[in-house]
Amino acid sequence: MKKLVFIFITTISLSFSSKTSYKTDDAAARSSKALHSVITAKPMTPDSVIALLKSGNRRFYAFKPLVMNDSLRIRLTANGQRPIGAVLSCLDSRVPVEPVFNMGIGDLFVARVAGNIGNEDIWGSLEFACYVMGAKVIVVLGHEGCGAIESAIDNVKLGNITAMLAKIKPAVDAVKMPGDRTSRNRKFVHAVMVKNVELTIKKMRKDSPIIDKLVKEKKIKIVGGIYDVATGKVTFL
DSSP: OOHHHHHHHHHHHHHOSSTTTTTOSSHHHOOSSSSOSOSSSOOHHEEEEHHHHHHHHHHTTTTTTOOOOOOOHHHHHOOOOOSSSSEOOOOOOOOHHHTTOOTTTEEEEEOOOGGGOOOHHHEEEEEEEEEETTOOEEEEEEEEOHHHHHHHHHHOOOOHHEEEEEEEEHHHHOOOOOSOOTTTTHHHHHHHHHHHHHHHHHHHHOOOOHHHHHHTTSOEEEEEEOOOOTOHHHHHO
């Protein structure tokens, strides 16, 4: 019995010392705590990554998430990273990106800014994620009840917030909805929020020839998503 235990511990130690930690799914089988199937040598496609994100979100809003992080995953990702996707999300504290998609350490690049808008810093970060590091999908994630959207609609002006909200104004102007065009009109707010996601994707491709080329070559996909803060569900556009 002692001999068997020694062999098992030795095997585990050797697996930790390997410099090809991302190589196989064997690590998952050795961990009784966390799932490591995302960290794999199996080639990922944009569609397979989107499928993983959708299934992860289903687990999240069904309150049946898999445990994704433990000491083993920390060790596996310590010497490098190969995230499968990138998410441009709002700053809102109610949108915890990795848990929403039931992803763990090393699975996603996440860029966060109020209103999930973009500028050269965001585009550069996403170019790094996709062109340099090989992420297959960019998700632009808006959400219900977004304070930045509501503030842009109501023409709020305050410090640097004024310039930030100006980047959302094109979405406000693009929604041609009659009636109350204030944040009291929840249908209008929702429409502007969706339009803002769409315009962010359009601007990303316009401002970043690198990302646009990757899309045209079918090496990556950009998708929009709307997170419902009341249910935890992401609806992909």
